[in-house]
Amino acid sequence: MLHHVKLIHATKSRKLLGKKIVLAIPGSIAAVECVKLARELIRHGAEVHAVMSESARKIIHPYAMEFATGNPVVTEITGFIEHVELAGEHENRADLILVCPATANTISKIACGIDDTPVTTVVTTAFAHTPIMIAPAMHSSMYKHPIVKENMEKLRKLGVEFIGPRFEEGKAKVAGVDEIVYHVIKKLHEKDLKGRRILVTAGATREYIDPIRFITNRSSGKMGVAMAEEAELRGAEVTLIKTRGSVPSFVENQIEVETVEEMLSAMENELMGKKYDVVILAAAVSDFRPKTTAKEKIKSGKAITLELVPTPKIIRRVKEIQPGVLLVGFKAEYGVSEEELITRAREQMEKAGSDAVIANTAEAFGSEENEVFWVTKEAAEKLPRMGKRELAEKLWNRIGNMLG
Numbered sequence: 001m002l003h004h005v006k007l008i009h010a011t012k013s014r015k016l017l018g019k020k021i022v023l024a025i026p027g028s029i030a031a032v033e034c035v036k037l038a039r040e041l042i043r044h045g046a047e048v049h050a051v052m053s054e055s056a057r058k059i060i061h062p063y064a065m066e067f068a069t070g071n072p073v074v075t076e077i078t079g080f081i082e083h084v085e086l087a088g089e090h091e092n093r094a095d096l097i098l099v100c101p102a103t104a105n106t107i108s109k110i111a112c113g114i115d116d117t118p119v120t121t122v123v124t125t126a127f128a129h130t131p132i133m134i135a136p137a138m139h140s141s142m143y144k145h146p147i148v149k150e151n152m153e154k155l156r157k158l159g160v161e162f163i164g165p166r167f168e169e170g171k172a173k174v175a176g177v178d179e180i181v182y183h184v185i186k187k188l189h190e191k192d193l194k195g196r197r198i199l200v201t202a203g204a205t206r207e208y209i210d211p212i213r214f215i216t217n218r219s220s221g222k223m224g225v226a227m228a229e230e231a232e233l234r235g236a237e238v239t240l241i242k243t244r245g246s247v248p249s250f251v252e253n254q255i256e257v258e259t260v261e262e263m264l265s266a267m268e269n270e271l272m273g274k275k276y277d278v279v280i281l282a283a284a285v286s287d288f289r290p291k292t293t294a295k296e297k298i299k300s301g302k303a304i305t306l307e308l309v310p311t312p313k314i315i316r317r318v319k320e321i322q323p324g325v326l327l328v329g330f331k332a333e334y335g336v337s338e339e340e341l342i343t344r345a346r347e348q349m350e351k352a353g354s355d356a357v358i359a360n361t362a363e364a365f366g367s368e369e370n371e372v373f374w375v376t377k378e379a380a381e382k383l384p385r386m387g388k389r390e391l392a393e394k395l396w397n398r399i400g401n402m403l404g
C-alpha cells in the first residue's frame with residue numbers, strides 16, 4: 001500500500017478491513033465525488049480498485065483515482081483480463097462492485113447484459129457471485145424514463161441494491177458520500193445481530209411553553225443514532241425513535257417525535273405491536289413540562305411564571321409491556337463522583353428494571369466523544385474517552401454478549 005494511502009487506512013473504523021471494493025465509475029458529472037468516496041472507504045479499512053468508462057475519463061482523469069486509491073486504474077480490458085482479475089470467480093476477487101455514479105446508459109446496459117465498457121464488463125463478470133450496488137446520478141427526466149425505470153426494477157429483482165438518488169434541483173443526484181459508505185458497510189459487515197429486533201430512542205425532547213417556545217436540553221442525539229446505526233450495520237432490524245432537531249441518521253426505519261408524551265406513545269405502539277429483543281433508551285427526556293401550553297405566542301416584556309409538572313417516566317413502561325426484553329438505559333449526571341454515578345445507575349436498574357446502564361457525565365451532551373461506565377448488576381467497567389461511533393461498537397459487543 002502506498003505511504004499516503006496507509007496514512008488514512010482504517011483511521012475512521014475497521015469496518016471494511018480486508019474488504020476489496022471495485023469502484024466502477026461511469027461518465028456522470030458526479031464522478032468528481034469519487035476521489036472523496038474512495039478515500040472515505042479506505043478510512044474505514046477497505047482496499048479500493050477503480051474502473052472507469054471512456055466517458056468517465058472525459059470527466060475526471062484516471063490519475064485522480066490512482067491517487068485516491070493507491071492502485072492502478074482499469075481504463076480498458078487488456079490481455080491481463082482485468083475484469084477476471086477483479087471480479088472472476090476466484091478467491092482473490094472483490095467483495096463488492098460499487099457502480100457510482102451510475103449513468104442511465106450504464107444501468108440500462110447492465111440490465112440487458114451488455115458489456116462494452118470496462119465498467120459494464122466488470123459488472124457482467126461479477127453478476128452471478130459478487131454483490132453489486134448502484135448509486136444512480138442523472139437528470140430527473142432520464143430517471144423517469146420508463147425503460148430506465150424498468151431496467152432498475154429488473155436489476156432490483158435480480159438482487160442488485162440501489163443507493164439513493166437524492167432529488168434536488170430537477171436532478172436525481174448521486175447519494176452523499178456518507179450515505180454510500182453507510183450502505184456499503186451495511187452490506188459487507190458481519191451480521192452478528194441478524195434476527196434481533198432493536199428499539200432505540202435518541203435526542204432531546206421538547207416541551208412547549210407556547211406554539212414556538214419550548215424547554216429542551218443539550219442532547220444532540222449522536223449517541224443514540226450511533227447505537228442505532230451500529231445495530232443496523234450488524235444486521236439487526238432497528239426502529240429509531242428520534243426527536244426533531246437531532247442529528248440525521250441513515251437508519252431505515254425512523255419515527256420522529258417531539259415531546260415526552262409523543263415519545264412514550266411511539267414507544268408503547270412499537271412495544272405493543274411487535275416483540276423486541278433489546279430496548280436502548282439514549283434519548284434525553286425532559287423530566288418536567290409546563291403545566292399548560294399557551295395557545296398563542298406569549299407576549300414579551302412582562303415577567304411570567306412557569307409552573308412545571310413531572311413528565312411520565314418512559315423507562316418504567318418498557319418492562320411493564322415487555323418483561324423479557326433486554327433494557328439498556330442511559331444515565332447522565334452532572335458534577336458527581338464516579339462512585340455516585342455508579343450508585344445512581346444501579347438505582348435506575350432497581351426502579352426501572354434495566355439490565356444495563358450506560359452512565360456518563362452531562363459533559364458528553366452534544367460532544368463527538370464520550371467517556372462512560374458500563375454498569376451491570378455484576379460489574380461497573382469504565383470505558384475510556386473515545387468517539388461515539390467507536391463507543392457504540394464496544395457497547396454493542398457487550399450487549400451482544402448479554403444476548404448470548
Ligand SMILES: Cc1cc2nc3c(=O)[nH]c(=O)nc-3n(C[C@H](O)[C@H](O)[C@H](O)COP(=O)(O)O)c2cc1C
Pocket residue numbers: 025026027028029030053054055056059102103104105106117137138139142
Ligand atoms: C459533463 C457530462 C456530465 C454527464 N452527466 C451524466 C449524468 O449525471 N448521468 C447520466 O446518466 N449521464 C450523464 N452524462 C452522459 C453520459 O456521459 C453518456 O450517456 C455516456 O454515454 C455514458 O457512458 P458510460 O455509461 O459508459 O459512462 C454526462 C455527460 C457529460 C459530458
